[in-house]
Amino acid sequence: MPTDPAVPTDSAPTGPAVPTDPGSLSATVRSAPVRAQLDAFLDEHRRHLAACLDGLSEEEACRRLVPSRTTLLGLVKHATFVEQVWFDEAITCRSRAEIGIPATPDESFVLDDGDTVASVGRAYESVCSASRARVAGIELDDLVHGNRRGPMPLRWVYLHVLRELAQHGGHADILREQVLAGR
Numbered sequence: 001m002p003t004d005p006a007v008p009t010d011s012a013p014t015g016p017a018v019p020t021d022p023g024s025l026s027a028t029v030r031s032a033p034v035r036a037q038l039d040a041f042l043d044e045h046r047r048h049l050a051a052c053l054d055g056l057s058e059e060e061a062c063r064r065l066v067p068s069r070t071t072l073l074g075l076v077k078h079a080t081f082v083e084q085v086w087f088d089e090a091i092t093c094r095s096r097a098e099i100g101i102p103a104t105p106d107e108s109f110v111l112d113d114g115d116t117v118a119s120v121g122r123a124y125e126s127v128c129s130a131s132r133a134r135v136a137g138i139e140l141d142d143l144v145h146g147n148r149r150g151p152m153p154l155r156w157v158y159l160h161v162l163r164e165l166a167q168h169g170g171h172a173d174i175l176r177e178q179v180l181a182g183r
Contacts, residue, residue: 035140038158039132045165046128049079052172053117060179061117069109072175073120075168080124081108082164086147086157087131091138093146 029040052072053061061073084101088094102108138144140155147157 038140038155038162042158042162042165043128045162045169046079046124048169049076049165049172050121050124052076052169052176053121056117056176056179058116062111063179065175065178069106070171070175071109071111072172072179073115073117074109074111075172075175076124077111077115077120078105078108079165079168080120080127081105082161083124083127083131086161087134088127090144090147090152090157091134091154 025040025044029037032040053076056072062071064071081101082105084099085096088099089096089101096103102110135154138154140158141153143151144154144157145151
C-alpha cells in the first residue's frame with residue numbers, strides 16, 4: 001500500500017483500518033428498485049462492521065481505547081443486538097427476554113467470558129441471515145408492530161439500522177486504526 005508522502009512512514013498504519021471492497025456498490029445498485037438498494041447498502045454496512053475483526057487477536061478485539069464500553073468486539077456484539085431489536089422484536093413482537101437479548105443497548109456492549117472473535121462473528125452472521133429471512137415477505141411500507149415506539153413502516157426500520165451500522169462502522173474504523181497503529 002503506497003504511503004502518503006505528507007505522512008511520516010513511521011506513523012503510517014500497516015494496512016487499511018477496515019478491509020474494503022475495491023468495487024463501488026453504488027454503481028451496481030444505482031438503477032435497482034429502492035428495496036434492492038436498501039438491502040445492498042444494509043449488507044455492505046454489515047460486512048464492513050464484521051470485517052473490523054479480521055486479523056485481530058482476541059486481546060486486540062477486546063481492547064478498550066475509550067472510556068465507554070466500546071471495543072471492536074463489543075461493537076459487533078452490539079450490532080447483533082441491533083439486528084435482533086429491529087428485525088426480530090419489531091417484526092415478530094417477541095419481547096427482548098423471549099429473544100434472549102439485553103434490555104438496554106448499553107448492556108449489549110458487555111463482553112462475557114465466552115465472547116470471542118469467532119463466536120461473536122458467527123452470532124452476527126447468523127442474526128443477519130435471520131434478519132434477511134424475516135423481511136423477505138414484508139414490503140417497505142408495511143407496518144411492523146413490535147417496536148416500543150409503536151407501529152412503524154419497515155422502511156423506517158431499514159433506515160434506522162442503516163444509521164446505526166454506519167455510525168458504528170465509523171467507530172470501528174477509528175478503533176481498528178488505533179489497534180493497528182499500536183502493533
